[in-house]
Amino acid sequence: MQRELFRTASSVVMDTKRWRNCHIQLDLQSRLYALTLHCIRLQNCANWDSLATVRFVLISASPLSERVCSMSIERKKYQVDVLVCGGGCAGIVAAIAASRNNAKTLLLERAGFSGGIITTVGLPYFDGIAEKKTGRIVVRGIPFELLLKMGRTSPNATHIKPHNPTINSTERFKVLADQLLESHGEQIQVLYHTTACEVRTKNSRVSKVFAANKDGLIEIEAKQVIDCTGDGDIAAWAEVPIEKTEPLMPMTLHFRIGNVRQNPELRTKAREALVHAEKAGKLPMFYGPGIIFCFAKDEAYIHAVRVSGDATNAEDLSRAEVQGRSDAWTMFEAWKNSVPGFEDSYFISCGPYIGIRETRRLVGQYVLTEQDIKSRKSFDDAIATGCWYMDRHPNHTTIGTANDAGTGYQPAPYDIPYRALVARKVDNLLVAGRCHSATAAAASSTRVTVTAMAMGQAAGTAAAMAVKSNTSVAALDGVDVREQLTAQGAGPFTQG
Numbered sequence: 444m445q446r447e448l449f450r451t452a453s454s455v456v457m458d459t460k461r462w463r464n465c466h467i468q469l470d471l472q473s474r475l476y477a478l479t480l481h482c483i484r485l486q487n488c489a490n491w492d493s494l495a496t497v498r499f500v501l502i503s504a505s506p507l508s509e510r511v512c513s514m515s516i517e518r519k520k521y522q523v524d525v526l527v528c529g530g531g532c533a534g535i536v537a538a539i540a541a542s543r544n545n546a547k548t549l550l551l552e553r554a555g556f557s558g559g560i561i562t563t564v565g566l567p568y569f570d571g572i573a574e575k576k577t578g579r580i581v582v583r584g585i586p587f588e589l590l591l592k593m594g595r596t597s598p599n600a601t602h603i604k605p606h607n608p609t610i611n612s613t614e615r616f617k618v619l620a621d622q623l624l625e626s627h628g629e630q631i632q633v634l635y636h637t638t639a640c641e642v643r644t645k646n647s648r649v650s651k652v653f654a655a656n657k658d659g660l661i662e663i664e665a666k667q668v669i670d671c672t673g674d675g676d677i678a679a680w681a682e683v684p685i686e687k688t689e690p691l692m693p694m695t696l697h698f699r700i701g702n703v704r705q706n707p708e709l710r711t712k713a714r715e716a717l718v719h720a721e722k723a724g725k726l727p728m729f730y731g732p733g734i735i736f737c738f739a740k741d742e743a744y745i746h747a748v749r750v751s752g753d754a755t756n757a758e759d760l761s762r763a764e765v766q767g768r769s770d771a772w773t774m775f776e777a778w779k780n781s782v783p784g785f786e787d788s789y790f791i792s793c794g795p796y797i798g799i800r801e802t803r804r805l806v807g808q809y810v811l812t813e814q815d816i817k818s819r820k821s822f823d824d825a826i827a828t829g830c831w832y833m834d835r836h837p838n839h840t841t842i843g844t845a846n847d848a849g850t851g852y853q854p855a856p857y858d859i860p861y862r863a864l865v866a867r868k869v870d871n872l873l874v875a876g877r878c879h880s881a882t883a884a885a886a887s888s889t890r891v892t893v894t895a896m897a898m899g900q901a902a903g904t905a906a907a908m909a910v911k912s913n914t915s916v917a918a919l920d921g922v923d924v925r926e927q928l929t930a931q932g933a934g935p936f937t938q939g
């Protein structure tokens with residue numbers, strides 16, 4: 444009996460100093476028992492390794508509950524037409540577009556809500572929707588529908604002023620995204636708190652994607668996969684060509700301060716306080732500060748934190764979150780202590796995630812360049828229009844502005860080709876959003892929210908087309924994707 448006990452014991456906890464009572468969990472015929480045994484030390488028994496030389500007397504045995512007993516969990520498996528990884532700007536729109544084009548779609552998002560930068564960082568801007576000079580709308584389709592549902596435009600609008608509209612609640616956007624995703628019924632399944640974490644490839648295809656959530660590791664087989672993680676996670680793990688341009692743009696934690704009294708001196712004095720804090724060694728670097736009153740007249744939304752690092756390195760990302768939080772509080776306290784208008788203010792919230800501007804980018808079938816953007820190169824397979832300025836943040840303090848003086852070329856609206864979303868080497872993978880295929884300079888313009896959404900719509904539509912015609916996204920003709928988008932009121936609006 445004792446030998447049998449020890450062959451099947453799943454855990455042994457023993458007070459080795461006193462050699463008295465030993466607690467064992469025992470799995471006998473699929474039932475767990477908690478046993479307490481009295482241990483009698485025999486002669487010549489020097490330590491616990493000499494197990495054979497001790498004798499146990501059973502004191503008590505109590506069965507553990509059924510819930511504890513049934514610990515073996517089968518891995519959950521999903522089979523879908525289209526898998527979208529990342530429910531941010533590009534991902535929400537990709538999932539909706541795939542579903543509206545009749546593909547059974549699964550959306551994975553590591554946060555407990557979708558929206559990406561808008562909800563994980565709290566950014567209310569719909570940049571890239573309209574060209575700067577005239578305010579002409581250059582992105583329609585689902586991104587326009589989102590702005591419309593947020594009450595910031597009207598159905599027949601052709602222009603928007605300002606060209607970079609803000610929504611009045613990022614929390615409301617969370618709910619809108621939920622409602623829109625849910626409105627597709629069983630056609631879209633959303634798994635929140637689910638992080639894609641591993642990929643298998645076979646015969647030039649992504650054959651499986653693994654993700655981690657409260658079910659443990661789950662396994663997904665999809666006919667077409669869209670990487671909207673912002674960081675090109677799926678592309679990197681599928682070992683398709685990608686790049687990272689050093690130095691990467693810095694990360695920024697946004698935060699909000701309540702009960703601020705606006706006054707003409709506020710921004711100047713706030714800037715002086717940050718210069719002082721940096722000189723005193725309390726702040727490694729900052730930009731701006733951008734102090735924006737877009738949510739309420741006494742609520743300041745702050746763009747100022749700047750942290751260097753590589754967000755695809757888990758240790759670096761953790762360090763950046765800690766640094767970002769610390770810097771946000773240094774700024775808040777500096778202002779509260781010395782800047783008129785902040786005397787009675789309080790820290791509302793930050794994040795919840797630090798904002799990541801740049802990490803990996805796909806090196807796809809076509810790499811969009813700054814020359815393409817500046818010369819307004821026309822592409823037959825254009826699927827979206829970009830129009831934002833080349834918005835590159837440096838890794839040092841820039842007082843009063845986000846960029847170094849003289850940088851930040853403002854292009855006229857330009858084409859983004861389908862091939863800039865298509866991976867090389869694997870046939871069923873598209874990458875949309877800020878990690879699509881472009882040079883670092885080009886991506887500093889294409890990365891903005893609405894342009895990312897427009898790419899998402901193209902990717903979701905293309906993936907569904909590939910499923911329908913039983914082919915792969917790599918084999919599709921981008922001209923056909925453009926035609927389908929146009930038929931659905933989306934696609935490029937580069938020419939006025």
Ligand SMILES: Cc1cc2nc3c(=O)[nH]c(=O)nc-3n(C[C@H](O)[C@H](O)[C@H](O)COP(=O)(O)OP(=O)(O)OC[C@H]3O[C@@H](n4cnc5c(N)ncnc54)[C@H](O)[C@@H]3O)c2cc1C
Nearest residue numbers: 529531532533553559560570639798799876877891892895
């Ligand atoms: C601080 C900051 C300020 C910015 N300011 C502006 C601005 O003023 N105006 C503007 O238009 N743009 C701005 N941008 C740029 C823009 O917001 C982003 O580039 C844009 O959000 C890109 O969209 P995306 O879908 O590629 O990425 P995101 O919106 O970041 O979405 C990526 C999503 O994928 C999820 N995810 C990541 N990895 C995984 C994984 N492995 N598994 C599952 N889910 C995953 C994330 O949680 C996230 O929801 C700013 C960016 C930053 C960082």
